[in-house]
Amino acid sequence: MSHYFEIRDLHVHYGAIHALKGISLYVEEGEIVTLIGANGAGKTTTLRAISGLVRPTSGEIRFEGEDLLRYRPHEIVALKRIIHVPEGRRVFARMTVEENLYMGAFTRTDKDGIEEDLERVYALFPRLKERRRQLAGTLSGGEQQMLAIGRGLMGRPRLLIMDEPSMGLAPILVESIFDTIQEINRQGTTVLLVEQNAHMALSIAHRGYVLRTGEIVLHGTAEELRNNEMVQKTYLGMA
Amino acid sequence: MWERLRYRLRYVSGTDVALWIVAALLLVMITVGSYNSLTSGRYTGKQWFDFIISGLAQGSIYALIALGYTMVYGILFMINFAHGEVFMSGPFTAYFLAEVLEQRGLFETNPWLALGLVMLLSMAVSTVVAVSLERIAYRPLRGAPRLVPLITAIGASFFLQYTFRGLYTPGFKAYPEVQPLKGTWTLFGLEIQRMLIAVFVSSLLLLLLLYAFVQFTKVGRAIRAVAEDQQAAALMGVDVDRTISITFAVGGAAAGAAGVFYALMFRQVNFFMGFFPGLKAFTAAVLGGIGNLPGAMLGGLFLGVFESLGPSLFLEGLGVPAAYQLKDAIAFTMLVLFLIFRPTGILGERLAKRA
Ligand SMILES: Nc1ncnc2c1ncn2[C@@H]1O[C@H](COP(=O)(O)OP(=O)(O)OP(=O)(O)O)[C@@H](O)[C@H]1O
Ligand SMILES: [Mg+2]
Numbered sequence: 001m002s003h004y005f006e007i008r009d010l011h012v013h014y015g016a017i018h019a020l021k022g023i024s025l026y027v028e029e030g031e032i033v034t035l036i037g038a039n040g041a042g043k044t045t046t047l048r049a050i051s052g053l054v055r056p057t058s059g060e061i062r063f064e065g066e067d068l069l070r071y072r073p074h075e076i077v078a079l080k081r082i083i084h085v086p087e088g089r090r091v092f093a094r095m096t097v098e099e100n101l102y103m104g105a106f107t108r109t110d111k112d113g114i115e116e117d118l119e120r121v122y123a124l125f126p127r128l129k130e131r132r133r134q135l136a137g138t139l140s141g142g143e144q145q146m147l148a149i150g151r152g153l154m155g156r157p158r159l160l161i162m163d164e165p166s167m168g169l170a171p172i173l174v175e176s177i178f179d180t181i182q183e184i185n186r187q188g189t190t191v192l193l194v195e196q197n198a199h200m201a202l203s204i205a206h207r208g209y210v211l212r213t214g215e216i217v218l219h220g221t222a223e224e225l226r227n228n229e230m231v232q233k234t235y236l237g238m239a
Numbered sequence: 240m241w242e243r244l245r246y247r248l249r250y251v252s253g254t255d256v257a258l259w260i261v262a263a264l265l266l267v268m269i270t271v272g273s274y275n276s277l278t279s280g281r282y283t284g285k286q287w288f289d290f291i292i293s294g295l296a297q298g299s300i301y302a303l304i305a306l307g308y309t310m311v312y313g314i315l316f317m318i319n320f321a322h323g324e325v326f327m328s329g330p331f332t333a334y335f336l337a338e339v340l341e342q343r344g345l346f347e348t349n350p351w352l353a354l355g356l357v358m359l360l361s362m363a364v365s366t367v368v369a370v371s372l373e374r375i376a377y378r379p380l381r382g383a384p385r386l387v388p389l390i391t392a393i394g395a396s397f398f399l400q401y402t403f404r405g406l407y408t409p410g411f412k413a414y415p416e417v418q419p420l421k422g423t424w425t426l427f428g429l430e431i432q433r434m435l436i437a438v439f440v441s442s443l444l445l446l447l448l449l450y451a452f453v454q455f456t457k458v459g460r461a462i463r464a465v466a467e468d469q470q471a472a473a474l475m476g477v478d479v480d481r482t483i484s485i486t487f488a489v490g491g492a493a494a495g496a497a498g499v500f501y502a503l504m505f506r507q508v509n510f511f512m513g514f515f516p517g518l519k520a521f522t523a524a525v526l527g528g529i530g531n532l533p534g535a536m537l538g539g540l541f542l543g544v545f546e547s548l549g550p551s552l553f554l555e556g557l558g559v560p561a562a563y564q565l566k567d568a569i570a571f572t573m574l575v576l577f578l579i580f581r582p583t584g585i586l587g588e589r590l591a592k593r594a
Contacts, residue, residue: 051473052473053470053474072478073470073474074473074476074478074479077473077474077475078476083474086470086471086474091471092463092464092471093467095460095463095464103460103472103475106457106460106461106475106477107475107476151475155476
């Protein structure tokens, strides 16, 4: 049986470093799935492999049954609409907020749809609308994260993969970002969410995977993971 | 107050002091020289005006070439030292078309069409050379240490010079004259050489067009995105390799156009014609802040005017003999001074921020 999105036995090496040691996971259409793990576990590497930024040594990455490994990064965006909101925001600092958002829709040609999505993003993040003409480099960290997410949405993702959207944000903002992710999901977008903030991630996700030094050590529903003793100790900071 | 001065001086090295003395001396020399020249009445106001106009025309050519240096630097952080040869390849090739068209009498009967055809061919050849250069010589080296593509660029520069020398023979070739651009026009009661006006105005239009392309089109936005962050651009669905090719193409086309303007102004082309304009344009790009598009344009115009006024304005005023022959020295002195005192160029905080 085939899943909406699936990774099978994926290995990635950086020179001599074996960063992913045969991980497997899947995401069904409409889900929020989270991948949690400590620093250096290989979360970012997994997402970079999905979007084609690193070449895996072996394994499979399939979207609707089709192998993604033969595509270059820009093709994965253009053909599959798998959109990666990268770690550390990576907004285009010397472009305006609105230019950044249009960059998110770079591969699209449906003018009306783009304008519609622009309004949708502005409705989700009114702060961005106020600052549409401002250079992205002058936004605060939280605003940049909103922009990075909004830019991702402008690609009308069929699978949205997000790398630590809560990083470096104040608790109130973290909460609102997670609310937004949940809202985006309710509007029909499938999400694969990488987080160190396991508490928040497990509170909105349907299922989750725990990654430790390149291996998946645990997999279950969010509920199961929240109640798992090892997860509680290691990732939820409970005694 | 002395306390504070002494405190600040603790962080000033001997080299700094020596450099500031050099800078101060140069400033004094320029001021004294200019004062002498202006008060001596050796040149009339009209002559000064002519210096400025020809400086602007020359400078706009530098600006067009500098565009290619600065765009390539902006996107790959490399100095394409073979860009002078990209500039040479177009007009040198187009010369042969110009020769044929002149023999057929097209420069007589329809000079604008003839010029247009020559211009198109020149831009096309420079574009192809620039794009091939990137594809063959630079792309395989992406990710290599920065010195490697730099050395490759110098190698490519020699390769192109001698290839074109071999193809088209080493001698100078004279571009045909364009009748409507001969003589002068009278503007605001001043007589100005038509050629200078034509070159200046068309270069300026082309510069504005290219700037608008980078600033306001989708492809231009992709170029800026790749220049800022290649991976983030790829995640937006931008084909990074293709965008880099386009950047080289734009720089090449601008250089090819500049080449025809240069050939029309100086009437001759040969395989070595790219060397000095290339270095000057590189200087202009550094003056403006390399990586910065408006900076390259301003840097080009500024250098052109400075170089054109300089010999008569401050060198002769200091009693330097045969000052006009020191024109090139002025440009390169400026390059060195900028690299020492303001490596980020006139408009260039951007580079500093990025580093
Ligand atoms: N470009 C690289 N070159 C060499 N090693 C790398 C590279 N990128 C990542 N690694 C290594 O691969 C391992 C996994 O890194 P990765 O960035 O995927 O971790 P992560 O789970 O995202 O961590 P964090 O939570 O800190 O972002 C780490 O040991 C890291 O040092
Ligand atoms: Mg990471």
